[in-house]
Amino acid sequence: MKVVCVHKNRFSEKEITIGKTYELFPLEDGDYYFIDDFGDKPIYFEKYFVTQEQWREQQLNKIGI
Numbered sequence: 001m002k003v004v005c006v007h008k009n010r011f012s013e014k015e016i017t018i019g020k021t022y023e024l025f026p027l028e029d030g031d032y033y034f035i036d037d038f039g040d041k042p043i044y045f046e047k048y049f050v051t052q053e054q055w056r057e058q059q060l061n062k063i064g065i
Contacts, residue, residue, distance in 0.1 A: 005049055024044055031043055
């Protein structure tokens, strides 16, 4: 699944880019990880991302479509 970054915190400030799409990869325990901008593999936290469909809808709403 692909997700788009919509929020960063002080720990992820340089590792992820708002508006950038990241691919999620499953872990055995049911969690997901992604490859950040430095090639590291942090655990996926849902509050920092939306699906590509949600991102598209947000962008269309911003321009009034």
